[in-house]
Amino acid sequence: MMHRVLRLGRTRQVSDYLRKIVPGVFLQELCSRPGAIGAICPSSPFLARQMARQIDPGADGLVIELGAGTGAITQALLRRGIAPQRLLVVEHCPAFVARLRKRYPQLNIVHGNAADLGQFVPQGQRVDAIVSSLPLCSLPEPLAQAILQQWQHLLHDHGIAVQFTYNLRRPKWRNFTAxxxxxxxxxxxxLPPASVGTYSFKTEKLAAPLHEHATP
Structure with missing residues:
Protein backbone atom coordinates (compact mmCIF):
# COMPACT_ATOMS: atom_id res chain seq x y z
CA MET A 1 0.00 0.00 0.00
CA MET A 2 2.76 2.46 0.98
CA HIS A 3 4.55 1.71 -2.32
CA ARG A 4 1.41 2.64 -4.23
CA VAL A 5 1.04 5.90 -2.28
CA LEU A 6 4.66 6.88 -2.99
CA ARG A 7 4.25 5.98 -6.65
CA LEU A 8 1.08 8.06 -6.83
CA GLY A 9 2.92 10.95 -5.18
CA ARG A 10 5.69 10.82 -7.79
CA THR A 11 3.13 10.67 -10.59
CA ARG A 12 1.40 13.76 -9.25
CA GLN A 13 4.73 15.59 -8.97
CA VAL A 14 5.56 14.83 -12.59
CA SER A 15 2.06 15.83 -13.67
CA ASP A 16 2.25 19.11 -11.76
CA TYR A 17 5.67 19.82 -13.29
CA LEU A 18 4.42 19.21 -16.80
CA ARG A 19 1.41 21.46 -16.27
CA LYS A 20 3.75 24.25 -15.20
CA ILE A 21 6.13 24.02 -18.15
CA VAL A 22 3.80 22.80 -20.89
CA PRO A 23 0.71 24.91 -21.65
CA GLY A 24 -2.43 22.87 -22.34
CA VAL A 25 -2.66 24.19 -25.89
CA PHE A 26 0.87 22.88 -26.57
CA LEU A 27 0.02 19.37 -25.35
CA GLN A 28 -3.18 19.38 -27.39
CA GLU A 29 -1.36 20.35 -30.57
CA LEU A 30 1.47 17.92 -29.85
CA CYS A 31 -0.99 15.04 -29.59
CA SER A 32 -2.95 16.03 -32.70
CA ARG A 33 -0.03 17.11 -34.92
CA PRO A 34 3.23 15.60 -33.59
CA GLY A 35 5.09 15.98 -36.90
CA ALA A 36 4.25 19.67 -37.17
CA ILE A 37 5.12 20.48 -33.56
CA GLY A 38 8.34 18.47 -33.45
CA ALA A 39 8.99 18.91 -29.70
CA ILE A 40 7.79 17.49 -26.41
CA CYS A 41 7.95 20.86 -24.61
CA PRO A 42 8.03 24.55 -25.55
CA SER A 43 11.46 26.13 -25.93
CA SER A 44 13.18 26.79 -22.61
CA PRO A 45 14.14 30.35 -21.60
CA PHE A 46 17.78 29.36 -22.14
CA LEU A 47 17.15 28.27 -25.73
CA ALA A 48 14.96 31.32 -26.39
CA ARG A 49 17.67 33.69 -25.14
CA GLN A 50 20.34 31.97 -27.22
CA MET A 51 18.18 32.35 -30.33
CA ALA A 52 17.45 36.02 -29.64
CA ARG A 53 21.09 36.74 -28.83
CA GLN A 54 22.00 36.23 -32.50
CA ILE A 55 19.87 39.21 -33.59
CA ASP A 56 21.14 42.79 -33.70
CA PRO A 57 18.58 44.95 -31.87
CA GLY A 58 20.06 48.12 -33.34
CA ALA A 59 19.35 47.29 -36.99
CA ASP A 60 16.23 48.56 -38.74
CA GLY A 61 15.28 45.70 -41.06
CA LEU A 62 12.52 43.18 -40.53
CA VAL A 63 12.93 40.26 -38.13
CA ILE A 64 10.71 37.28 -39.01
CA GLU A 65 9.89 34.57 -36.50
CA LEU A 66 8.65 31.27 -37.90
CA GLY A 67 6.78 28.72 -35.79
CA ALA A 68 6.38 30.89 -32.70
CA GLY A 69 4.25 28.31 -30.86
CA THR A 70 3.43 29.57 -27.39
CA GLY A 71 5.68 32.63 -27.72
CA ALA A 72 8.81 31.75 -25.72
CA ILE A 73 11.20 33.01 -28.40
CA THR A 74 8.88 35.90 -29.26
CA GLN A 75 9.23 37.12 -25.69
CA ALA A 76 13.01 36.71 -25.81
CA LEU A 77 13.22 38.77 -29.02
CA LEU A 78 11.24 41.59 -27.43
CA ARG A 79 13.43 41.47 -24.32
CA ARG A 80 16.46 41.54 -26.59
CA GLY A 81 15.28 44.97 -27.71
CA ILE A 82 13.70 44.13 -31.07
CA ALA A 83 11.12 46.86 -31.69
CA PRO A 84 7.59 45.45 -32.10
CA GLN A 85 7.20 47.14 -35.49
CA ARG A 86 10.26 45.25 -36.72
CA LEU A 87 8.90 41.85 -35.75
CA LEU A 88 6.75 39.73 -38.07
CA VAL A 89 5.51 36.46 -36.55
CA VAL A 90 4.29 33.66 -38.83
CA GLU A 91 2.49 30.69 -37.27
CA HIS A 92 0.57 27.91 -39.03
CA CYS A 93 -1.40 26.52 -36.06
CA PRO A 94 -4.72 28.39 -35.47
CA ALA A 95 -4.67 27.68 -31.72
CA PHE A 96 -1.20 29.14 -31.35
CA VAL A 97 -2.13 32.13 -33.53
CA ALA A 98 -5.08 32.95 -31.27
CA ARG A 99 -2.90 32.62 -28.16
CA LEU A 100 -0.13 34.79 -29.65
CA ARG A 101 -2.52 37.53 -30.77
CA LYS A 102 -4.02 37.69 -27.29
CA ARG A 103 -0.61 37.73 -25.60
CA TYR A 104 1.05 40.16 -28.04
CA PRO A 105 -1.60 42.50 -29.44
CA GLN A 106 1.12 44.96 -30.49
CA LEU A 107 2.71 42.48 -32.93
CA ASN A 108 1.88 41.50 -36.48
CA ILE A 109 0.91 37.84 -36.09
CA VAL A 110 0.27 36.17 -39.43
CA HIS A 111 -1.63 32.91 -39.76
CA GLY A 112 0.16 31.29 -42.66
CA ASN A 113 2.56 28.72 -44.08
CA ALA A 114 6.31 29.38 -43.94
CA ALA A 115 6.57 28.04 -47.50
CA ASP A 116 4.60 31.15 -48.59
CA LEU A 117 6.73 33.55 -46.57
CA GLY A 118 7.43 35.92 -49.46
CA GLN A 119 3.72 36.76 -49.63
CA PHE A 120 3.75 38.16 -46.10
CA VAL A 121 6.74 40.48 -46.51
CA PRO A 122 6.02 43.98 -47.88
CA GLN A 123 7.63 44.57 -51.27
CA GLY A 124 11.00 46.25 -50.94
CA GLN A 125 11.25 45.54 -47.20
CA ARG A 126 14.73 44.45 -46.14
CA VAL A 127 14.80 41.32 -43.97
CA ASP A 128 17.59 41.32 -41.40
CA ALA A 129 16.87 37.95 -39.83
CA ILE A 130 14.67 34.87 -39.91
CA VAL A 131 14.37 33.14 -36.54
CA SER A 132 12.94 29.67 -37.01
CA SER A 133 11.59 27.06 -34.64
CA LEU A 134 10.20 24.96 -37.47
CA PRO A 135 10.81 21.20 -37.20
CA LEU A 136 12.66 21.03 -40.51
CA CYS A 137 13.98 17.55 -39.75
CA SER A 138 10.47 16.08 -39.48
CA LEU A 139 8.78 18.00 -42.30
CA PRO A 140 8.31 16.37 -45.72
CA GLU A 141 11.38 17.09 -47.85
CA PRO A 142 9.52 19.10 -50.55
CA LEU A 143 8.05 21.37 -47.86
CA ALA A 144 11.41 21.85 -46.13
CA GLN A 145 13.00 22.69 -49.49
CA ALA A 146 10.27 25.23 -50.28
CA ILE A 147 10.77 26.92 -46.90
CA LEU A 148 14.55 27.13 -47.33
CA GLN A 149 14.12 28.60 -50.82
CA GLN A 150 12.09 31.40 -49.26
CA TRP A 151 14.95 32.09 -46.85
CA GLN A 152 17.49 32.24 -49.66
CA HIS A 153 15.31 34.62 -51.66
CA LEU A 154 14.63 37.00 -48.75
CA LEU A 155 18.11 36.92 -47.18
CA HIS A 156 20.20 36.99 -50.38
CA ASP A 157 23.42 38.97 -49.80
CA HIS A 158 22.39 40.18 -46.35
CA GLY A 159 20.75 39.02 -43.16
CA ILE A 160 20.93 35.76 -41.25
CA ALA A 161 18.79 32.75 -40.48
CA VAL A 162 18.73 31.28 -36.97
CA GLN A 163 17.45 27.73 -36.65
CA PHE A 164 17.55 25.26 -33.79
CA THR A 165 17.46 21.51 -34.08
CA TYR A 166 17.44 18.58 -31.68
CA ASN A 167 19.75 16.72 -34.05
CA LEU A 168 23.16 17.59 -32.60
CA ARG A 169 24.85 16.25 -35.73
CA ARG A 170 24.46 17.72 -39.22
CA PRO A 171 20.68 17.60 -39.91
CA LYS A 172 19.48 16.30 -43.26
CA TRP A 173 17.81 19.60 -44.21
CA ARG A 174 21.27 21.18 -44.51
CA ASN A 175 21.59 19.28 -47.79
CA PHE A 176 18.71 21.35 -49.22
CA THR A 177 20.41 24.74 -48.91
CA ALA A 178 23.63 26.46 -49.91
CA LEU A 191 14.29 19.41 -23.11
CA PRO A 192 15.75 17.86 -25.18
CA PRO A 193 19.13 19.63 -25.66
CA ALA A 194 19.17 21.72 -28.83
CA SER A 195 21.75 23.05 -31.25
CA VAL A 196 21.33 26.68 -32.36
CA GLY A 197 22.83 27.45 -35.77
CA THR A 198 23.26 30.80 -37.50
CA TYR A 199 23.37 30.80 -41.31
CA SER A 200 24.24 33.28 -44.02
CA PHE A 201 23.09 33.24 -47.62
CA LYS A 202 25.57 35.95 -48.62
CA THR A 203 27.04 35.35 -52.05
CA GLU A 204 30.80 35.29 -52.13
CA LYS A 205 32.05 37.77 -54.73
CA LEU A 206 34.70 36.56 -57.16
CA ALA A 207 37.90 38.58 -57.33
CA ALA A 208 38.31 40.65 -60.46
CA PRO A 209 40.77 39.26 -63.05
CA LEU A 210 44.35 40.40 -62.48
CA HIS A 211 44.54 42.31 -65.76
CA GLU A 212 41.78 44.63 -64.55
CA HIS A 213 44.09 45.82 -61.74
CA ALA A 214 47.12 46.34 -63.93
CA THR A 215 48.49 49.88 -64.16
CA PRO A 216 48.21 51.22 -67.73
Whole structure:
Protein backbone atom coordinates (compact mmCIF):
# COMPACT_ATOMS: atom_id res chain seq x y z
CA MET A 1 0.00 0.00 0.00
CA MET A 2 2.76 2.46 0.98
CA HIS A 3 4.55 1.71 -2.32
CA ARG A 4 1.41 2.64 -4.23
CA VAL A 5 1.04 5.90 -2.28
CA LEU A 6 4.66 6.88 -2.99
CA ARG A 7 4.25 5.98 -6.65
CA LEU A 8 1.08 8.06 -6.83
CA GLY A 9 2.92 10.95 -5.18
CA ARG A 10 5.69 10.82 -7.79
CA THR A 11 3.13 10.67 -10.59
CA ARG A 12 1.40 13.76 -9.25
CA GLN A 13 4.73 15.59 -8.97
CA VAL A 14 5.56 14.83 -12.59
CA SER A 15 2.06 15.83 -13.67
CA ASP A 16 2.25 19.11 -11.76
CA TYR A 17 5.67 19.82 -13.29
CA LEU A 18 4.42 19.21 -16.80
CA ARG A 19 1.41 21.46 -16.27
CA LYS A 20 3.75 24.25 -15.20
CA ILE A 21 6.13 24.02 -18.15
CA VAL A 22 3.80 22.80 -20.89
CA PRO A 23 0.71 24.91 -21.65
CA GLY A 24 -2.43 22.87 -22.34
CA VAL A 25 -2.66 24.19 -25.89
CA PHE A 26 0.87 22.88 -26.57
CA LEU A 27 0.02 19.37 -25.35
CA GLN A 28 -3.18 19.38 -27.39
CA GLU A 29 -1.36 20.35 -30.57
CA LEU A 30 1.47 17.92 -29.85
CA CYS A 31 -0.99 15.04 -29.59
CA SER A 32 -2.95 16.03 -32.70
CA ARG A 33 -0.03 17.11 -34.92
CA PRO A 34 3.23 15.60 -33.59
CA GLY A 35 5.09 15.98 -36.90
CA ALA A 36 4.25 19.67 -37.17
CA ILE A 37 5.12 20.48 -33.56
CA GLY A 38 8.34 18.47 -33.45
CA ALA A 39 8.99 18.91 -29.70
CA ILE A 40 7.79 17.49 -26.41
CA CYS A 41 7.95 20.86 -24.61
CA PRO A 42 8.03 24.55 -25.55
CA SER A 43 11.46 26.13 -25.93
CA SER A 44 13.18 26.79 -22.61
CA PRO A 45 14.14 30.35 -21.60
CA PHE A 46 17.78 29.36 -22.14
CA LEU A 47 17.15 28.27 -25.73
CA ALA A 48 14.96 31.32 -26.39
CA ARG A 49 17.67 33.69 -25.14
CA GLN A 50 20.34 31.97 -27.22
CA MET A 51 18.18 32.35 -30.33
CA ALA A 52 17.45 36.02 -29.64
CA ARG A 53 21.09 36.74 -28.83
CA GLN A 54 22.00 36.23 -32.50
CA ILE A 55 19.87 39.21 -33.59
CA ASP A 56 21.14 42.79 -33.70
CA PRO A 57 18.58 44.95 -31.87
CA GLY A 58 20.06 48.12 -33.34
CA ALA A 59 19.35 47.29 -36.99
CA ASP A 60 16.23 48.56 -38.74
CA GLY A 61 15.28 45.70 -41.06
CA LEU A 62 12.52 43.18 -40.53
CA VAL A 63 12.93 40.26 -38.13
CA ILE A 64 10.71 37.28 -39.01
CA GLU A 65 9.89 34.57 -36.50
CA LEU A 66 8.65 31.27 -37.90
CA GLY A 67 6.78 28.72 -35.79
CA ALA A 68 6.38 30.89 -32.70
CA GLY A 69 4.25 28.31 -30.86
CA THR A 70 3.43 29.57 -27.39
CA GLY A 71 5.68 32.63 -27.72
CA ALA A 72 8.81 31.75 -25.72
CA ILE A 73 11.20 33.01 -28.40
CA THR A 74 8.88 35.90 -29.26
CA GLN A 75 9.23 37.12 -25.69
CA ALA A 76 13.01 36.71 -25.81
CA LEU A 77 13.22 38.77 -29.02
CA LEU A 78 11.24 41.59 -27.43
CA ARG A 79 13.43 41.47 -24.32
CA ARG A 80 16.46 41.54 -26.59
CA GLY A 81 15.28 44.97 -27.71
CA ILE A 82 13.70 44.13 -31.07
CA ALA A 83 11.12 46.86 -31.69
CA PRO A 84 7.59 45.45 -32.10
CA GLN A 85 7.20 47.14 -35.49
CA ARG A 86 10.26 45.25 -36.72
CA LEU A 87 8.90 41.85 -35.75
CA LEU A 88 6.75 39.73 -38.07
CA VAL A 89 5.51 36.46 -36.55
CA VAL A 90 4.29 33.66 -38.83
CA GLU A 91 2.49 30.69 -37.27
CA HIS A 92 0.57 27.91 -39.03
CA CYS A 93 -1.40 26.52 -36.06
CA PRO A 94 -4.72 28.39 -35.47
CA ALA A 95 -4.67 27.68 -31.72
CA PHE A 96 -1.20 29.14 -31.35
CA VAL A 97 -2.13 32.13 -33.53
CA ALA A 98 -5.08 32.95 -31.27
CA ARG A 99 -2.90 32.62 -28.16
CA LEU A 100 -0.13 34.79 -29.65
CA ARG A 101 -2.52 37.53 -30.77
CA LYS A 102 -4.02 37.69 -27.29
CA ARG A 103 -0.61 37.73 -25.60
CA TYR A 104 1.05 40.16 -28.04
CA PRO A 105 -1.60 42.50 -29.44
CA GLN A 106 1.12 44.96 -30.49
CA LEU A 107 2.71 42.48 -32.93
CA ASN A 108 1.88 41.50 -36.48
CA ILE A 109 0.91 37.84 -36.09
CA VAL A 110 0.27 36.17 -39.43
CA HIS A 111 -1.63 32.91 -39.76
CA GLY A 112 0.16 31.29 -42.66
CA ASN A 113 2.56 28.72 -44.08
CA ALA A 114 6.31 29.38 -43.94
CA ALA A 115 6.57 28.04 -47.50
CA ASP A 116 4.60 31.15 -48.59
CA LEU A 117 6.73 33.55 -46.57
CA GLY A 118 7.43 35.92 -49.46
CA GLN A 119 3.72 36.76 -49.63
CA PHE A 120 3.75 38.16 -46.10
CA VAL A 121 6.74 40.48 -46.51
CA PRO A 122 6.02 43.98 -47.88
CA GLN A 123 7.63 44.57 -51.27
CA GLY A 124 11.00 46.25 -50.94
CA GLN A 125 11.25 45.54 -47.20
CA ARG A 126 14.73 44.45 -46.14
CA VAL A 127 14.80 41.32 -43.97
CA ASP A 128 17.59 41.32 -41.40
CA ALA A 129 16.87 37.95 -39.83
CA ILE A 130 14.67 34.87 -39.91
CA VAL A 131 14.37 33.14 -36.54
CA SER A 132 12.94 29.67 -37.01
CA SER A 133 11.59 27.06 -34.64
CA LEU A 134 10.20 24.96 -37.47
CA PRO A 135 10.81 21.20 -37.20
CA LEU A 136 12.66 21.03 -40.51
CA CYS A 137 13.98 17.55 -39.75
CA SER A 138 10.47 16.08 -39.48
CA LEU A 139 8.78 18.00 -42.30
CA PRO A 140 8.31 16.37 -45.72
CA GLU A 141 11.38 17.09 -47.85
CA PRO A 142 9.52 19.10 -50.55
CA LEU A 143 8.05 21.37 -47.86
CA ALA A 144 11.41 21.85 -46.13
CA GLN A 145 13.00 22.69 -49.49
CA ALA A 146 10.27 25.23 -50.28
CA ILE A 147 10.77 26.92 -46.90
CA LEU A 148 14.55 27.13 -47.33
CA GLN A 149 14.12 28.60 -50.82
CA GLN A 150 12.09 31.40 -49.26
CA TRP A 151 14.95 32.09 -46.85
CA GLN A 152 17.49 32.24 -49.66
CA HIS A 153 15.31 34.62 -51.66
CA LEU A 154 14.63 37.00 -48.75
CA LEU A 155 18.11 36.92 -47.18
CA HIS A 156 20.20 36.99 -50.38
CA ASP A 157 23.42 38.97 -49.80
CA HIS A 158 22.39 40.18 -46.35
CA GLY A 159 20.75 39.02 -43.16
CA ILE A 160 20.93 35.76 -41.25
CA ALA A 161 18.79 32.75 -40.48
CA VAL A 162 18.73 31.28 -36.97
CA GLN A 163 17.45 27.73 -36.65
CA PHE A 164 17.55 25.26 -33.79
CA THR A 165 17.46 21.51 -34.08
CA TYR A 166 17.44 18.58 -31.68
CA ASN A 167 19.75 16.72 -34.05
CA LEU A 168 23.16 17.59 -32.60
CA ARG A 169 24.85 16.25 -35.73
CA ARG A 170 24.46 17.72 -39.22
CA PRO A 171 20.68 17.60 -39.91
CA LYS A 172 19.48 16.30 -43.26
CA TRP A 173 17.81 19.60 -44.21
CA ARG A 174 21.27 21.18 -44.51
CA ASN A 175 21.59 19.28 -47.79
CA PHE A 176 18.71 21.35 -49.22
CA THR A 177 20.41 24.74 -48.91
CA ALA A 178 23.63 26.46 -49.91
CA UNK A 179 23.64 28.58 -46.76
CA UNK A 180 26.93 28.89 -44.88
CA UNK A 181 26.85 28.17 -41.16
CA UNK A 182 28.52 31.05 -39.31
CA UNK A 183 27.94 30.03 -35.69
CA UNK A 184 26.75 27.08 -33.62
CA UNK A 185 25.87 26.68 -29.96
CA UNK A 186 24.45 23.74 -27.99
CA UNK A 187 21.90 24.59 -25.32
CA UNK A 188 22.00 21.76 -22.82
CA UNK A 189 19.40 23.38 -20.53
CA UNK A 190 16.53 22.47 -22.81
CA LEU A 191 14.29 19.41 -23.11
CA PRO A 192 15.75 17.86 -25.18
CA PRO A 193 19.13 19.63 -25.66
CA ALA A 194 19.17 21.72 -28.83
CA SER A 195 21.75 23.05 -31.25
CA VAL A 196 21.33 26.68 -32.36
CA GLY A 197 22.83 27.45 -35.77
CA THR A 198 23.26 30.80 -37.50
CA TYR A 199 23.37 30.80 -41.31
CA SER A 200 24.24 33.28 -44.02
CA PHE A 201 23.09 33.24 -47.62
CA LYS A 202 25.57 35.95 -48.62
CA THR A 203 27.04 35.35 -52.05
CA GLU A 204 30.80 35.29 -52.13
CA LYS A 205 32.05 37.77 -54.73
CA LEU A 206 34.70 36.56 -57.16
CA ALA A 207 37.90 38.58 -57.33
CA ALA A 208 38.31 40.65 -60.46
CA PRO A 209 40.77 39.26 -63.05
CA LEU A 210 44.35 40.40 -62.48
CA HIS A 211 44.54 42.31 -65.76
CA GLU A 212 41.78 44.63 -64.55
CA HIS A 213 44.09 45.82 -61.74
CA ALA A 214 47.12 46.34 -63.93
CA THR A 215 48.49 49.88 -64.16
CA PRO A 216 48.21 51.22 -67.73
Missing amino acids: ARQTASRIVWAN
